[in-house]
Amino acid sequence: xxxxxxxxxxxxxxxxxxxxxxxxxxxxxxxxxxxxxxxxxxxxxxxxxxxxxxxxxxxxxxxxxxxxxxxxxxxxxxxxxxxxxxxxxxxxxxxxxxxxxxxxxxxxxxxxxxxxxxxxxxxxxxxxxxxxxxxxxxxxxxxxxxxxxxxxxxxxxxxxxxxxxxxxxxxxxxxxxxxxxxxxxxxxxxxxxxxxxxxxxxxxxxxxxxxxxxxxxxxxxxxxxxxxxxxxxxxxxxxxxxxxxxxxxxxxxxxxxx
Amino acid sequence: xxxxxxxxxxxxxxxxxxxxxxxxxxxxxxxxxxxxxxxxxxxxxxxxxxxxxxxxxxxxxxxxxxxxxxxxxxxxxxxxxxxxxxxxxxxxxxxxxxxxxxxxxxxxxxxxxxxxxxxxxxxxxxxxxxxxxxxxxxxxxxxxxxxxxxxxxxxxxxxxxxxxxxxxxxxxxxxxxxxxxxxxxxxxxxxxxxxxxxxxxxxxxxxxxxxxxxxxxxxxxxxxxxxxxxxxxxxxxxxxxxxxxxxxxxxxxxxxxxxxxxxxxxxxxxxxxxxxxxxxxxxxxxxxxxxxxxxxxxxxxxxxxxx
Ligand SMILES: Nc1ncnc2c1ncn2[C@@H]1O[C@H](COP(=O)(O)OP(=O)(O)OP(=O)(O)O)[C@@H](O)[C@H]1O
Ligand SMILES: [Mg+2]
Numbered sequence: 001x002x003x004x005x006x007x008x009x010x011x012x013x014x015x016x017x018x019x020x021x022x023x024x025x026x027x028x029x030x031x032x033x034x035x036x037x038x039x040x041x042x043x044x045x046x047x048x049x050x051x052x053x054x055x056x057x058x059x060x061x062x063x064x065x066x067x068x069x070x071x072x073x074x075x076x077x078x079x080x081x082x083x084x085x086x087x088x089x090x091x092x093x094x095x096x097x098x099x100x101x102x103x104x105x106x107x108x109x110x111x112x113x114x115x116x117x118x119x120x121x122x123x124x125x126x127x128x129x130x131x132x133x134x135x136x137x138x139x140x141x142x143x144x145x146x147x148x149x150x151x152x153x154x155x156x157x158x159x160x161x162x163x164x165x166x167x168x169x170x171x172x173x174x175x176x177x178x179x180x181x182x183x184x185x186x187x188x189x190x191x192x193x194x195x196x197x198x199x200x201x202x203x204x205x206x207x208x209x210x211x212x213x214x215x216x217x218x219x220x221x222x223x224x225x226x227x228x229x230x231x232x233x234x235x236x237x238x239x240x241x242x243x244x245x246x247x248x249x250x251x252x253x254x255x256x257x258x
Numbered sequence: 259x260x261x262x263x264x265x266x267x268x269x270x271x272x273x274x275x276x277x278x279x280x281x282x283x284x285x286x287x288x289x290x291x292x293x294x295x296x297x298x299x300x301x302x303x304x305x306x307x308x309x310x311x312x313x314x315x316x317x318x319x320x321x322x323x324x325x326x327x328x329x330x331x332x333x334x335x336x337x338x339x340x341x342x343x344x345x346x347x348x349x350x351x352x353x354x355x356x357x358x359x360x361x362x363x364x365x366x367x368x369x370x371x372x373x374x375x376x377x378x379x380x381x382x383x384x385x386x387x388x389x390x391x392x393x394x395x396x397x398x399x400x401x402x403x404x405x406x407x408x409x410x411x412x413x414x415x416x417x418x419x420x421x422x423x424x425x426x427x428x429x430x431x432x433x434x435x436x437x438x439x440x441x442x443x444x445x446x447x448x449x450x451x452x453x454x455x456x457x458x459x460x461x462x463x464x465x466x467x468x469x470x471x472x473x474x475x476x477x478x479x480x481x482x483x484x485x486x487x488x489x490x491x492x493x494x495x496x497x498x499x500x501x502x503x504x505x506x507x508x509x510x511x512x513x514x515x516x517x518x519x520x521x522x523x524x525x526x527x528x529x530x531x532x533x534x535x536x537x538x539x540x541x542x543x544x545x546x547x548x549x550x551x552x553x554x555x556x557x558x559x560x561x562x563x564x565x
Contacts, residue, residue, distance in 0.1 A: 051455065053451065053454060053455060056450075056451065056454055058379070081454075081457055081458070081459050082457065083457075084454060084455055084456065084457040085456070085457030086457075088455060088456070089455035091448060091451065091452065091455075093448060095446070095448040095449060095451075095452045096452075097449060097452070097453075097467055097471070098449075098471055099467075099470040099471050099473070108453070108456060108458075108467075109456035109457060109458065112453070112456070112458045112462050112463075112466050112467075113457065113458060113462070158452070161452075161456065162455070162456070165456055165457060
């Protein structure tokens, strides 16, 4: 189920502006990879190239190669819609569909792609909500609007929605930055469970969080504003935090940055 | 406003704020009071004509609306001097024409707005948007004459109620486009991205996520557009003159409507029976538009809870 991601020499552009330059990395299956780095260094931008969400933005384009196992995501005959079914995404701000109930939010990916059977959808809804550790809190109000949940619950709802389509990879862009410490902990626990089944990539500004949840960590940086961001180094999380190769990494982690 | 000047006029103002705690400054309290009074006055002045019109119309014609005949009978065989008959022909005509107009204008308007917001880019989008702006400013008489020139002079068809609908479509489309456009722009981009990220294609994202989210706003816009065209008179006068009997065929000759019924009776306002009918027609038109608006609110509320 989980798949390996291989990126080689990737450049990412917004129109003429090169936001990320020359990134090569491997993301192992069934592991959690954290992206850290200062604001504006292109973590979100790079993350969004891994499921071709980048090209949704007008002017957004990519040079280089992203392989999912042995499939080139940017090959001419690959449908970006299919890519996004395989590589799911959770956003920084919880964004449940306001017109849909909790249940319909969870199964939105299936329903909007033509799955009709109520029984099958109910099963998926329960399984995904259990998978997102939300089932017990919402099982009595599945028909209430998803927007009526608390922020932390909404974010877990979005995670349930993302895993309901059974992706191989789950991308998370600062999934906890809008949440309180308890909800954050709930989501970190969830990430730990999810990595049994999925390949997970998470962007975070929280060093402790990166240290707690990730197996490997990638540090991004940019020389100065207006210059493209680059991958500085990537290694086991313990190595990055205790014994990094690059001085910039050490400075950033110890807070001596900029 | 002169009360304000007396408080601040004599003492020279220094550029220093009186500090922190203490009683509310009296000049600020007066300004606050004055602004409140001005706003209330503006509100009342704006309300005066509205209430006046409503009261006049209801007083002079409201009673006829309480007779069942008004809603079920036409004016067939009834002269201006006689009492009796009803407005069923005109009510039906207005509703049928409004329905046909909406049937044509809503899809065109909504799809144009979807194009402008979700797909359009570059020069063509700007051209379309500019055209819609121009259409917004077209007076109804010009729309009517345009349809007359195309439908009757060029294509050689007869005058018929359907031609009125075509003219009304011209007037309604820009209203629907602009209001739908505003509503679609209000849908947060995050929702579109959330949908894309689930592997939902763009067109499904638009039909199942974006449009439902904007639904109540779009309905409101459509109803505003409809309310505007239901009261239009110029296209009716030019393209489908008043008819006293019930006629439900859009494609055959004359059809009575409320605005033309009002217009037809306006010359003989001295005759009691006739003038009451005219006021009652006006009252009916207002009631219809009101009901339409309430209906729209109901639909949009129902929709929000249901999904
Ligand atoms: N839609 C966009 N259009 C143009 N430029 C953009 C867009 N989004 C981001 N950028 C630019 O791309 C660069 C990288 O932005 P990105 O959002 O990827 O940074 P980030 O590392 O995620 O920052 P943060 O930690 O603050 O989220 C920045 O210089 C930013 O200004
Ligand atoms: Mg970011």
